[in-house]
Amino acid sequence: MEELKRLQEEHGGKLPNYTFPGAYPIIYWIKDEWQGLLPLCGDCMSRYMAGEYGDEWAYVAMECGADYEHDLPCHACGVQLSAYYEDEEHGGEVAKI
């Protein structure tokens, strides 16, 4: 959690959605008390950390540029988190932060 707070400060108070360089989606894994392991984007992880979704969850890990061969939507907002899927959909277009 400390590493997330530092990352958040380095990016002007918001967690990054993509790696730089590379522009791979960053997946923030949390463990929800009721639903188990859930993937989140940077925006939603920032909201979770701000307490908008309550506090019955725990930060598990951060993953960068994972090649999932299936789609992997953010649990909270539905944005695509799989690099592989992103490339297929948008022809490898570089995402803007």
Ligand SMILES: [Zn+2]
């Ligand atoms: Zn999200």
